[in-house]
Amino acid sequence: MASINLHGNSYEVDEDGFLQEPDKWTEDVAKAMAEMEGITDLNETHWKVMNYLRDYFKQNGIAPMVRKLTKDTGVNLKEMYELFPQGPANSACKWAGLPKPTGCV
Amino acid sequence: MENQKSYPYYIEKPLEYRRVEGFLAAFEEVLKNSNYRSILDLYSRISMHCSRCATECQIYQSTGRPEDVPCYRSAILIRIYKRHFTPLGRLKGRLFGSLSATEADIDQMLESFYHCTACGRCTMYCPMGIDHRLLTRLGRFILSKIGIVPKALAVSVREQLEGETGNTSAVPLKGLKTTIEFLEEEILEIKGVEVRFPVDFEGAEYVFFPPVSDFLMEADTLMGIACVLHEAGVSWTIASGNYDAINYGLFYSDEVLEKVLQKMAQEVRRIKGKKILIGECGHASRSAKVFLPSFNESEEIPVVNILELTAQLIKDGKIEIDENAITEKVTYHDPCNISRSGWIVDQPRDIIKNFIKDFVEMTPSGRYNLCCGGGGGTVSINELKPYRMNTGGKRKAEQLKATGADVVIAPCANCKKQIGELIAHYKLPMRHVGLHDLLFTAIKMKKQVVSNE
Numbered sequence: 001m002a003s004i005n006l007h008g009n010s011y012e013v014d015e016d017g018f019l020q021e022p023d024k025w026t027e028d029v030a031k032a033m034a035e036m037e038g039i040t041d042l043n044e045t046h047w048k049v050m051n052y053l054r055d056y057f058k059q060n061g062i063a064p065m066v067r068k069l070t071k072d073t074g075v076n077l078k079e080m081y082e083l084f085p086q087g088p089a090n091s092a093c094k095w096a097g098l099p100k101p102t103g104c105v
Numbered sequence: 106m107e108n109q110k111s112y113p114y115y116i117e118k119p120l121e122y123r124r125v126e127g128f129l130a131a132f133e134e135v136l137k138n139s140n141y142r143s144i145l146d147l148y149s150r151i152s153m154h155c156s157r158c159a160t161e162c163q164i165y166q167s168t169g170r171p172e173d174v175p176c177y178r179s180a181i182l183i184r185i186y187k188r189h190f191t192p193l194g195r196l197k198g199r200l201f202g203s204l205s206a207t208e209a210d211i212d213q214m215l216e217s218f219y220h221c222t223a224c225g226r227c228t229m230y231c232p233m234g235i236d237h238r239l240l241t242r243l244g245r246f247i248l249s250k251i252g253i254v255p256k257a258l259a260v261s262v263r264e265q266l267e268g269e270t271g272n273t274s275a276v277p278l279k280g281l282k283t284t285i286e287f288l289e290e291e292i293l294e295i296k297g298v299e300v301r302f303p304v305d306f307e308g309a310e311y312v313f314f315p316p317v318s319d320f321l322m323e324a325d326t327l328m329g330i331a332c333v334l335h336e337a338g339v340s341w342t343i344a345s346g347n348y349d350a351i352n353y354g355l356f357y358s359d360e361v362l363e364k365v366l367q368k369m370a371q372e373v374r375r376i377k378g379k380k381i382l383i384g385e386c387g388h389a390s391r392s393a394k395v396f397l398p399s400f401n402e403s404e405e406i407p408v409v410n411i412l413e414l415t416a417q418l419i420k421d422g423k424i425e426i427d428e429n430a431i432t433e434k435v436t437y438h439d440p441c442n443i444s445r446s447g448w449i450v451d452q453p454r455d456i457i458k459n460f461i462k463d464f465v466e467m468t469p470s471g472r473y474n475l476c477c478g479g480g481g482g483t484v485s486i487n488e489l490k491p492y493r494m495n496t497g498g499k500r501k502a503e504q505l506k507a508t509g510a511d512v513v514i515a516p517c518a519n520c521k522k523q524i525g526e527l528i529a530h531y532k533l534p535m536r537h538v539g540l541h542d543l544l545f546t547a548i549k550m551k552k553q554v555v556s557n558e
Binding site: 015016059060061062063064065066067068099101102103104105 | 115261272
């Protein structure tokens with residue numbers, strides 16, 4: 001199992017870099033994951049999307065539909081890919097500490 | 106040397122030692138509990154060397170590796186069967202000591218059987234009628250018994266069969282209900298009509314099983330389906346105990362295949378439904394249609410794919426479509442699992458001709474269509490993405506480009522994902538949709554009364 005190290009703390013991640021223990025998520029973890037994908041500056045919109053995902057997941061136990069995510073955050077899919085290089089599932093959800101989507105997703 | 110095996114995909118607990126012995130024991134167990142022996146005996150007696158399939162396999166056409174020729178791959182399994190499980194083979198093995206299964210065979214099979222996208226196209230051209238797709242599944246089945254199965258498939262199946270949510274994308278009932286509410290609001294906003302996604306409506310004619318991933322990815326497909334069923338007054342429902350048609354058993358395990366189908370049939374019985382309605386999904390449709398009768402002999406639950414039903418509803422004049430709603434140039438991708446047998450080839454075209462004027466066929470198409478390049482479960486295995494893009498997917502991308510279409514319809518969750526990724530990877534100037542996505546745009550809604558209530 002791989003891990004990322006941050007300020008002396010170690011966080012377990014799976015092969016695709018998804019956090020294995022969601023309770024351990026902090027904003028610094030998100031920043032570190034973003035940096036690994038080449039995004040060094042997380043702006044307000046990044047946080048808006050990630051906070052939305054975290055809240056939605058807490059309430060529903062699953063990520064929202066892509067269509068709902070874009071509608072509720074006001075960030076369209078093209079902008080989403082500019083903000084999160086690998087898209088809503090593989091970057092946004094990952095940085096926000098959500099589990100890796102499985103099945104035909 | 107044996108400690109650190111490398112695998113082309115992630116594996117949870119592979120057997121690292123004595124893999125050959127393990128494989129042979131698993132093979133024996135499978136033979137004992139199945140009817141594969143008769144097929145293997147037949148294939149043992151016919152030639153596996155003509156290589157006609159090589160001219161048609163899009164994987165081999167891309168890689169040029171002999172290991173990717175369908176009959177080359179199948180012949181490994183047949184050779185092991187002959188050597189270890191037939192009297193003559195055993196005798197020859199003792200006398201000449203050759204042809205026994207080796208570690209190298211295992212390595213080759215675990216790679217080659219997952220290079221194959223199980224599209225079944227080679228069988229269309231095989232003069233001997235060898236079903237290589239079946240042998241791919243059998244090979245993967247035996248490998249899975251010694252722990253060699255892609256983690257992505259194993260994890261999804263575990264959640265579906267043993268997990269709390271009971272489906273491959275781990276969508277809990279609460280999440281499903283929120284999603285359904287959202288979709289109903291969207292339909293109201295866009296079409297101006299109240300349309301419901303009924304849940305646990307007892308005695309419905311159709312119990313609807315989409316690939317559960319649609320509840321995350323394919324809002325338009327689901328809304329289109331709900332509008333069609335609503336408009337035609339069809340009695341249908343989603344079942345709260347199981348709303349996932351995905352069946353990865355079709356790709357690597359007969360045991361999983363059976364368990365997923367039993368679970369589906371059980372849920373239909375619970376809510377006293379009459380038929381199973383599968384959404385836009387190729388492998389889920391084929392696994393239910395073809396294998397439910399094998400595993401569920403006591404009663405007959407008809408299996409219907411949504412494209413069949415919608416085509417019939419249109420033919421019966423039950424829904425009205427705006428002929429001018431779609432102006433773009435459109436092409437249609439035949440998902441292997443529903444088209445190869447000829448089952449669903451005409452129905453989508455019957456639907457299309459009602460409202461898409463600028464339609465162009467791919468070459469080849471229908472039963473002979475090329476695979477999207479992500480079949481056989483490979484689309485769900487993230488680490489195989491470079492492979493999917495550059496081998497089978499490459500041929501598909503060329504084929505898509507040649508149509509000059511603005512829109513490609515791919516009525517299958519698996520194909521949608523792969524084709525979407527191909528479009529991005531090759532920067533193709535087109536978008537991909539489900540057939541019901543377009544119907545959602547084009548359908549004329551009139552009834553204001555909610556059906557089923």
